[in-house]
Amino acid sequence: MLPNLLPMLAVAAALEASAILLVLGELGFLGIVVGGGQNVSTDVTGRGGGTEFIFATTEWGATLAQGKFEIYRAAWIALVPATAFASAILGFNLFGHGLRNFFERAPVALGRLLSLRTAALVIAVFVAFRLASPYFGPAGSFVAVAREFDAARARAHVDWLSDPARAGRYTGSAGYNDAARYVAHVDWLSDPARAGRYTGSAGYNDAARYVADQFKSIGLEPLGSDGTYFQNWGTNIVKLTSMPVLERVGEDPKTFQPRADFSERVGGRAGSGTAEGNVVYVGGGIRTQEYSDYQGTHPEGNIVLIAGPTQGDPIDAAIRSGAKAVIFVSAPDRGIIRPSYLAFFEKDTLPVITVSEAVADELIAPSGKHIADLRKTLEERRRRSDQRPSLIRTAPEPLSFDTPTRVHIEVSLGPLEPIRTMNVVGMLRGSDPERAKKFVIIGGHLDGVGSDPDGTVFPAANDNASGPAVTIEVARVLAAKKAMLKNSVIFVAFSGEEEGLVGSEAFMANSVTTPYRADNIVAFVDLDMEGCCGGLAASDENFELHQRLKAAADRLGYDLDYTPGVGGSDHITFLRRRVPAVMISGTDLGPFHTVGDRATTVDPARLRASGELVLQSVLEMAGTG
Incomplete structure (x- = not known):
């Protein structure tokens, strides 16, 4: 039949x-x-x-x-x-x-x-083609080049950029590839006054000179201001003037430890100030015409604690409700980190902090409830409300309540400080006269979150000395194979990523009057947190570009997964302008914005995998199209 x-x-x-x-x-x-x-x-x-x-x-x-x-x-x-x-x-x-x-x-x-014989033949041909295809054609020939990535060199760059003791001025890297020279760098840079590469700091400027020196030794064409590798631009920064304070006051006083129990938030409506009041739990801090987490509570003159599904701007809702400060609760799978500071503020601001779930449980202990249970119940209620099979949607009942716990909060910020800083930019020009007018861009941010007023330094090895380190070594390999490049390739180390991607924004704003403006960019590959942990991963905002990287990873024998959805990076700046962009990182981001983000956490094998993937991908895009 x-x-x-x-x-x-x-x-x-x-x-x-x-x-x-x-x-x-x-x-x-x-x-x-x-x-x-x-x-x-x-x-x-x-x-x-x-x-x-x-x-x-x-x-x-x-x-x-x-x-x-x-x-x-x-x-x-x-x-x-x-x-x-x-x-x-x-x-x-x-x-x-x-x-x-x-x-x-x-x-x-x-x-x-x-027949069965025909089916077996078709399957055999398919399997043979699948196994052999990565090794044929131009893409297959690039594998050997990608394997030339030197992870040891990249690790040395990470060590140098992230050493928490580096305070002096960088004066050149002749002979840096010598192990003895590397040890001399580490010894010489052991002063604890290094500022953690905060944008505009002496430590960042020192690191920028280091990257520029590497670009020069590789032979990259400078694309910065006045024939240099430095693309100079200006912005504002803001700093803490003293460590933030969270204290429980009253009959059972307690002082909580910054960076262990809590951290401040800075930027937008989260500003400087001092507040004291009772803790009021307000769920997700939502306040709309249809639903309010503030129902039945007394936030006026008190401090609201937010832990639950939210929408809109919860800080604005707190201000409209008369609160004096806001406490957020960190997600259970994330620790307390030193946050990025966004140097712009709304007219009305409040002191805002983020506490661990354990601290939040202490603050609401008189209620006999736990943050995890409250958060889970609110999430379930909202899910049921959103999915209710009825033409009449009913708002869930809030779980908010007042507490007798009284706390004191201080966040002390200095004034906005105008600074001059720089991106570091170099290029390998393509060999094809027409295709050289189109650019593949590789890079990542060089800046870190700096240091605290108490002298604590955040080395920023994984986030993100690792990105520029991989960029430098990818440039070194491609410079030796320059004849293979049809498109031009730009290498960049951004400043100001931690301040809200302002360095990459300055780069793209400057590009409007240059050949590498947005409509001439083939793709941007963002290298952020390359040092650890887990397997290789890439973001999926651009499905086609992710698939190209996945095919390149297959040819190298690597699995390429998707990056965790934590924060943003400089590739967002390119996506806003409809430029194909992707961030390469790890399936587990590892340490970032903590004192534990040291060079010892960086895995040379992960650096090698990232470097080889970038080389293979860029050669396929810029070498064959």
């Missing part, structure tokens, strides 16, 4: 393929596409500015959907996928009718062809 049906099934498959394409086109027009996409913030200042949806793949439906938004600027964009869909649908229909006429005129016994 089946052999007789096979001709009919072959015809039906061809005709149904055209129907499937038609459905994909209709879904694409509605914005439902293969690969999906992501909302990317269009806010370049941190003051608000909405988001824009960027489709993650160049699938026809996604291009058609994007064409709707460009109809007044470039109406032709929608014509390209529409033409492709129409041609493919017509082609499958003609193919299906042709098969039908062929089978009607000359019946074919397909059953004889589809």
Whole structure:
């Protein structure tokens, strides 16, 4: 029976393929596409500015959907996928009718062809092709080049950049590849006054000179100001003037330890100040017309504690409710870290801190409740409310309550301080006259979160001395294979990432009047936290670029996963401008923004894996296209 049906099934498959394409086109027009996409913030200042949806793949439906938004600027964009869909649908229909006429005129016994022997042969050919394909073609020839990445050199760069004792001025790196020279650097840089590469600090400027010296020794073409490697720009920074304070006052006083029990938040509505009041638990801190976590509580003149699903700006809701300060509770899978400081503030601000779950439990202990249970209950209530199968949606009951616990909070910030800083930029020019006008960019941020007023230094080895270290060694290998590059490749170490991606924003703002402006960038590969831990991972904001990196990883014998969803990095700056961008990191981010982020935590094997993946990927993009 089946052999007789096979001709009919072959015809039906061809005709149904055209129907499937038609459905994909209709879904694409509605914005439902293969690969999906992501909302990317269009806010370049941190003051608000909405988001824009960027489709993650160049699938026809996604291009058609994007064409709707460009109809007044470039109406032709929608014509390209529409033409492709129409041609493919017509082609499958003609193919299906042709098969039908062929089978009607000359019946074919397909059953004889589809034997077990034929199936075994097809499977064998597929497996052989799958195993051998990574080693053929231009991409396969790049594997040997990618293996030239020197992890030991990269680890040495990390050691130098992240040494917590480095306070002096860098004067050159001649002979740095010598192990004795490396030890001399470590010995000489043992002064504890080093500032942790905070943007604008002497320590950061020293590190920037170090990277520029490496770029020069490699032979990169300088792309900075006045023929140097330094792209100079200005911004504001803000610093703590004294360590933050959290104290429980009253009958059972207790002083909590900054960086162990709690940390401050800085930027936007989280500012400087002193507050004292009773702790009021307000769930997720939501206050809207439909629902309020503040219902039944007394936040006026007190300090609100927020731990639960939230929406909007919970600090703004606290200000509107009359609170004097805000306490957030860190996620149970994250510790207390030294935060990044965003040097811009709204008109109305409050002192804001983040405490561990254990500290939060102490603060609400008189209620007999626990933060984990409250958070879980609120999340479950909101989930049920959002998924209730009814035309009438009911808001869940808040679990908020007042407590008799009284606390004192201090966050002391200095004034905004204007500074001059720099990105470090170099280039290898492509060998093809036309393709050299298009650029692949590789880099990561060089700055760290600096040090505390009490002298505690945050070495920033993994986050992110590791990124520039890999960048330097990738540049070294590619410089030796420059003839293989058709496109130009730019290498950059950004300042100001910890202050809100302001260094990469300055880079892109400056690029408007240069050949490497956004529409000439093929891709940006962001290297952030390359030193540890887990396996290789890449972000998935751009599905097509992630797949290209995954194919490169396959050729090298590595597995490439997806990065954890923690914070943002400089690739977001490029995504905002619709430049294909991806961040390479680890499946487990490892230590960051802590005193434990030292060079000893950096794994040379992970540096090697990241370096080889970047080399393979860049050679495939810039060497073959």
